Amino acid sequence: MASSLESIYSDIEYYFDTYELYGQRMTTASDEQWKAEWESIIKGLSERAVVQPKDDVKMLTVATGQGDLEKKVIEILIKLFPNSKLNVEIVEPAKEQLDKFKASAKGMTTEHPNLTFTWFEDTFEGYMAKRQDNGDDHKFHLLVCVNGLYYFDDWACAVDQFYDLVLPGGVMTNTIDSGDSACGMLFTKYREWEGNPMNLLTANDITSYMKTKGLDYQIHLREGAVDVAEVFDEKSVEGNMILDSLVQRKYFRKHAPKELLKTVLDFVTEHSHERKDIVL
């Protein structure tokens, strides 16, 4: 069943509208769990003596969008390393998103004079090419990539590069859908159905890759559920946007071969369940 549907990321404005909507329809495990996990990851840097109390801390964060989650990680770093200078490099290609991040970061640097940001309006690939051109080889204690690897030209190459960018004892983190979640299983199935893996990466792909390289990793699972009720209403604009997010294709219902559309909707029906009055 081969077809050539367009990536949802080919239209940046539409992409961020769907991403925002998807986030609104999503319920995730408590913020407290998220915070506790990040604190334990970041505490590990001092426990392993990678960062001494007054050392400068260097963080790289890639594919940040407007940085909502990344800012929370930075707040944790500030809290746990109150006497350190903290430099954060931000790599994000979408200008509008980066501008929003910059605007909201101003308050953070006013409040925390030890915090500085270096901004790169670029893809990760572009950032790496510039580093190479400049002979730049500085590294980081912490590398954070939240929901970004789906869109990279070559995610496996990026994982290798992430690893090389981290100082010994430092941490690289990738947040991405688990292949065992309903959404992750749909990604895995869908790439076979369409015959195209574009934007359909799961955490299982990354851990399998790391195993082949003999690299150490930890998994922190965070449960979440997305309200898919409207996906079945072909006239619903928002339902179609959620459907596009589920398969990472723009205007999927309009352009997909009928058989592929049916296969996807059948999968969603089979794997969703009702909670209160919402289909999830």
Ligand SMILES: C[S@@+](CC[C@H](N)C(=O)[O-])C[C@H]1O[C@@H](n2cnc3c(N)ncnc32)[C@H](O)[C@@H]1O
């Ligand atoms: C799903 S959003 C994640 C935004 C944010 N990290 C979050 O979790 O809300 C994916 C981000 O990856 C960025 N992106 C896409 N291709 C990229 C690339 N090659 N290098 C770096 N970032 C990229 C997009 O512009 C977008 O902001």
